[in-house]
Amino acid sequence: MDVLRTIKYNILKGYLFIFVQQKERNMSSYQVKNDVLSVSVDTSGAGLTSIKDKTGLEYLWQGNPDYWSGQAPILFPICGSLRNEKAKIGDNKFCSMGRHGIARRCEFTLRHLDIDSISLFLRADAETMKSFPYDFELEMTYRIKDKTVIVEHTVTNHDSEVMPYFVGGHPAFHCPLNDGEAFEDYIIEFEKPETAGCPVLTEDGLVNTSNRKTFLENESSFGVKHELFYDDALIFDTLASRSASLMHKETGKGIRVDFEDFDYLGIWSSANDGPFVAIEPWSGTSTCSDEDDIFEHKRGVRMLAPGQSETLAYTISVL
Known part of the structure; x- marks a missing residue:
């Protein structure tokens, strides 16, 4: 070997x-x-x-x-x-x-x-x-x-x-976790309803604070789709929640990340339709x-x- x-x-x-x-x-x-x-x-x-x-x-x-x-x-x-x-x-x-x-x-x-x-x-x-x-x-x-x-x-x-x-x-x-499932069968669920916008990232990964997209409007979850990540990560900087779950929308199987000590959360997957989702607690941003x-x-x-x-x-x- x-x-x-x-x-x-x-x-x-x-x-x-x-x-x-x-x-x-x-x-x-x-x-x-x-x-x-x-x-x-x-x-x-x-x-x-x-x-x-x-x-x-x-x-x-x-x-x-x-x-x-x-x-x-x-x-x-x-x-x-x-x-x-x-x-x-x-x-x-x-x-x-x-x-x-x-x-x-x-x-x-x-x-x-x-x-x-x-x-x-x-x-x-x-x-x-x-x-x-x-x-x-x-x-x-x-x-x-x-x-x-x-x-x-x-x-x-x-x-x-x-x-x-x-x-x-x-x-x-892994997203999906099991054979026979699809990426789109999964959701991200927060512990509380959120009204949150995400700042758009520049090509070199910096945060454009003057360009924000409304993402959630009094909602506690959203469906996972590859196109969400074609422009890099979703950076949540105003969340009230301190936990986020990636789970199958019907079975509830998945993982939960609790991040009480962190003020920021990134959610990311690769722009070429990667079969995974990263949930990233950060103490700061770019x-x-x-x-x-x-x-x-x-x-x-x-x-x-x-x-x-x-x-x-x-x-x-x-x-």
């Missing part, structure tokens, strides 16, 4: 851990589980790679490059894009990074592994400081409780200056058309004092 796999099985409290080390990719994959769900996470980017129920049904998108090779990247220290991929930050410093930041392309280190939880962390180094000039630590923790995956982002500022940042999730889910290029002026920016940490979490529940 081209990829060398070393598999270690450890029996602990009646469950099975599977650790797969893929040396060719310099990446390790870990699985945690309970009697309802099994969840896999990679050290490369620290994102989810699988969410299966006890029947073996896979909920998480598996990254077909014909549509989108990603699955559930971690967004840090930005959500979305910076204008021209750069901004002034701090005291006469600059940051430069592509869409959704740098964490998704970094190798994380395992900190904790148990039957039903795992934590991995990323500490700033000389390479990350070329893009984001702060001594940060980002720890990703995944816990399983019954039918729910709890996703925690803990950011620590090890620097001597106040650190501005954003963080978010980008989990994508640079807006009415904003300058100073990082601290962006909507939703979080400011973390030296030596301090904070955790933002969302959950994914199987329905």
Whole structure:
């Protein structure tokens, strides 16, 4: 085989851990589980790679490059894009990074592994400081409780200056879930009726605040259609709801994402009719058309004092 796999099985409290080390990719994959769900996470980017129920049904998108090779990247220290991929930050410093930041392309280190939880962390180094000039630590923790995956982002500022940042999730889910179903058989349902408009995104992924389209008028759900995503993601910035479900309109089978700690929600699929939908809790958005290029002026920016940490979490529940 081209990829060398070393598999270690450890029996602990009646469950099975599977650790797969893929040396060719310099990446390790870990699985945690309970009697309802099994969840896999990679050290490369620290994102989810699988969410299966006890029947073996896979909920998480598996990254077909014909549509989108990603699955559930971690967004840090930005959500979305910076204008021209750069901004002034701090005291006469600059940051430069592509869409959704740098964490998704970094190798994380395992900190904790148990039957039903795992934590991995990323500490700033000389390479990350070329893009984001702060001594940060980002720890990703995944816990399983019954039918729910709890996703925690803990950011620590090890620097001597106040650190501005954003963080978010980008989990994508199979749509449809089962053979014989269609993309259009699914709906997005919010917990409350919403009257909401979505700002239109520019070709380079920025938010055009002067161009908004009314999307919901006192409605709690809408049907999923491929054409909704031909102009990129739907960005909801005025929701009263703090949960959104992707589910079959007749059976109710699907997932729910609860995002109490996040002010923004992106819903996205690929423009070439990808068979998946991403539900994305964000603490902020791309640079807006009415904003300058100073990082601290962006909507939703979080400011973390030296030596301090904070955790933002969302959950994914199987329905």
